[in-house]
Amino acid sequence: MGEIILNSYGKINLALDVLYKRDDGYHEIKTIMQQIDLKDTIMLRDIDEGIIIESNQKGVPLDSTNLVYKAWEEMVKKTGINRGIHITIDKNIPIAAGLAGGSSNAAATIKGLNTLWELNLSQEELMEIGVTIGADVPFCIQGGTAYAQGIGEKLTPLNKFSNKLVLLANIDVSIPTAYVYESLNLDAKDNKKDINKLIEYIQKDNLPLLAQNMFNVMEKVVVSKYPILEKIKRTMMEHGALGSLMSGSGPTVFGLFDNESKLYSCKKELEKYVNKIFVCKTI
Structure with missing residues (x-):
């Protein structure tokens, strides 16, 4: 066997x-x-x-x-x-x-x-x-x-974007992906993003510019339903994240860091109101 x-x-x-x-x-x-x-x-x-x-x-x-x-x-x-x-x-x-x-x-x-x-x-x-x-x-x-x-x-x-510090915060609710897709306003002007710039930053291994320009058009829909996600993003940015974003259709929010002590300081702050927090790295 x-x-x-x-x-x-x-x-x-x-x-x-x-x-x-x-x-x-x-x-x-x-x-x-x-x-x-x-x-x-x-x-x-x-x-x-x-x-x-x-x-x-x-x-x-x-x-x-x-x-x-x-x-x-x-x-x-x-x-x-x-x-x-x-x-x-x-x-x-x-x-x-x-x-x-x-x-x-x-x-x-x-x-x-x-x-x-x-x-x-x-x-x-x-x-x-x-x-x-x-x-x-x-x-x-x-x-x-x-x-x-x-x-x-x-x-x-794309070029490997490995060993970047990532902090994940998950609010432990289930959001149907279909609901998020159907709630999108695909004609909104602020939905028109240039993904090629981000690809360029990855190819050049430029973490700060990548982190500052990340976007997710699904985020607005989910944040409107769960405002705590905006609070999580704000906490991450105030505690040293180079950028913070919701992943996929949510509800997990991540922050990219270039300083481990700032990451753990942020983790400690998030633990006051978020149950599921993970420290990891990109592969």
Whole structure:
């Protein structure tokens, strides 16, 4: 019986622009995705048949609604290999937080099954399977830093933007991504952002300029519903963050720092009113 253990890393969006709603119901986006070292751990173990999902977190679905189930299902469909699997998810990434925790778990499952079942599929083939499960899954397979277009599946790797200090604050509410998309005013003038400048700052490894110019067009919708997010951003900026932004469709807010003592001073202040705070780095 084979067994494999994999790290399942989260991500933040350094920029996120939503262009329009497509005919297929999805939204066309432009985003810069950055992997972070906040991680879950996924253990895959061969069993005779079917699939069993376990997790240390009560909120993690253990049925077919979990993306790791869909990943196993797609790998069976793609390869014709119908082997059973026991998946244990040791969860650290907050659930439904805009950090791609579920997508990352699915990506780790796809990569793990490729190894466990000795399929020798290329990364490109794994990413093609991944996009059928979720728009963020191909990035979670690829990792690093990337400019994403389409629904998030068209990836252009960027220079590594690694070892940057990140402070995450999560208010532990679940915000449906569909609600955020439908609430966007895509015609608003302040939605028109130049993502190319941020790509340029990443390519030049210019953390201050990148941090000062980050944007997320979804932020206004979520902040209007949860004003505490604006307070978190303000606290981060007042305590030395170079920039602060909501990741994805929220509700996690992150700050980028170049000074560890300022980061921990900010963390101490945030702990007065935020329960879930994480210190991590970009990968």
